[in-house]
Structures are given as structure tokens and as C-alpha cells.
């Protein structure tokens with residue numbers, strides 16, 4: 001019965017990477033100028049990994065996240081996600097994958113200001129979740145420690161609390177991959193630490209694959225694996241203790 005309903009089926013083997021990029025490029029044309037936002041990126045990420053992506057402003061981090069999240073299509077190269085070639089999928093299939101597998105967390109939270117925390121988290125469930133919607137949104141808010149703020153609107157919440165609502169909204173459809181583009185970029189250090197703690201728990205305790213973009217070396221160093229980008233290419237990839245001077249400098253430039 002499930003087979004008939006599913007447009008896209010998982011056809012992944014155990015040892016296969018969840019995400020595999022081969023020689024990925026993304027070129028934006030602005031008038032007569034080509035901007036090579038991604039200039040040949042190859043890498044794999046396995047299910048259950050936690051990866052931080054660092055690099056100066058303009059190095060291609062958000063472009064990479066948008067491609068990983070199936071929000072944008074690369075100009076060339078191959079993207080395999082759970083054994084499926086993303087480039088071969090239709091718009092509807094891409095939307096289905098985004099919907100089913102991927103949760104997004106944004107730097108500016110992207111909450112609707114007139115809605116309560118509870119209603120913001122229910123939004124992704126508007127179609128199809130039926131009576132379950134309220135319960136699932138409450139559970140997601142509970143998961144990020146906001147059970148006592150469900151009826152607050154965004155302006156009645158601190159930045160850290162708003163980001164926790166953002167994480168709850170990303171979680172409510174139970175995605176296997178969480179993509180967070182500078183999730184602590186607007187937060188003080190204490191709230192940043194709380195948000196990182198939640199993201200690390202979602203990885204460690206629930207096995208979700210978490211990919212986080214950050215400018216801050218201290219934040220990146222909490223991930224077991226750090227990828228550093230410069231000018232659309234990966235310049236280092238490994239545990240944080242292997243980060244060379246170059247990577248630290250590349251991240252530092254962005255902080256100024």
C-alpha cells in the first residue's frame with residue numbers, strides 16, 4: 001500500500017553515504033559576469049553525522065546548503081541523496097523529498113509575527129496531519145524546552161527562544177536531515193550555546209544528520225567534522241583539531 005502512494009522510494013544500501021556530491025558547480029550570471037558560487041565541490045556525508053561548514057562571507061556556504069536542501073539546482077555535477085540522483089527528479093519529487101527528509105533552520109528564524117509559537121510550529125503540518133497537528137507541534141516545542149511559551153508570539157520571545165521555535169518547526173515533520181544556515185548568527189553567546197546544545201542532542205540522541213553553517217570557530221569546533229570553504233571550493237575537511245591556520249583565517253575574515 002505504501003509503495004503505491006510513495007512517489008520516491010528509498011533505495012539506499014547500508015554503506016552508502018546519505019549525501020554524495022561529485023564535482024558540483026553553481027554559476028550565477030549577473031549581466032555579463034559569471035559568479036562561480038560553487039566551483040567543483042565533492043564530498044560525502046553519512047547518515048547521523050554532524051558537520052559544521054565554515055568560511056568567509058561569499059565563499060559559497062549558503063549556496064551549498066540550498067543545493068543540499070534541494071532548494072536550488074546545481075549548474076553541473078551530481079548530487080546523490082539517499083541513493084537517488086537529485087538532478088533527475090521532477091519539481092514535485094524534489095518538493096516531496098524536502099518535505100519528508102529535510103528540516104531547515106534560518107539565521108533570522110523566519111517566524112510569522114502574528115502567530116503564536118504553537119501556530120508557527122503547526123504550519124508545516126497544515127496539509128495532511130489532521131487532528132495530530134496540535135499534539136505534534138506541542139511535542140516539538142517540548143523537545144526544545146518551550147512548553148511554557150506555546151502561546152507567545154515571536155515579539156514576546158527572546159532571540160534564543162525564537163530560534164528554538166524555529167528548530168521545533170524544522171523538527172515537526174521528523175526529518176532525517178537538519179540544515180541550519182548560521183542558526184546562531186543573531187544570538188548572544190549564551191543563547192548560541194543553548195541552540196548548539198539542542199542541535200547536538202538532536203544529532204547524538206536522535207541520530208539526525210545535522211549540517212550547520214557558522215562563522216564562529218568556537219561553534220564549529222563543537223562538531224566532530226568541520227568543512228571549510230573558500231571561493232566556492234572546499235579547502236579543508238576533518239575533525240576540528242586538524243583545522244589549519246588557513247581555515248581559521250578564512251573564518252576569521254568573516255567575523256571582522
Ligand SMILES: Nc1ncnc2c1ncn2[C@@H]1O[C@H](COP(=O)(O)OP(=O)(O)O)[C@@H](O)[C@H]1O
Pocket residue numbers: 028029030035036037055056057058059060061062063064
Ligand atoms: N542568487 C544569486 N545571484 C547572484 N549571485 C549570487 C546569488 N546567490 C549567491 N551569489 C553569489 O555567490 C557567491 C556565494 O554566495 P553564498 O553562497 O551566499 O556565500 P556565503 O553563504 O558563504 O556567504 C557570492 O559571491 C554571492 O554574491
Ligand SMILES: [Mg+2]
Pocket residue numbers: 061062063181
Ligand atoms: Mg550565507
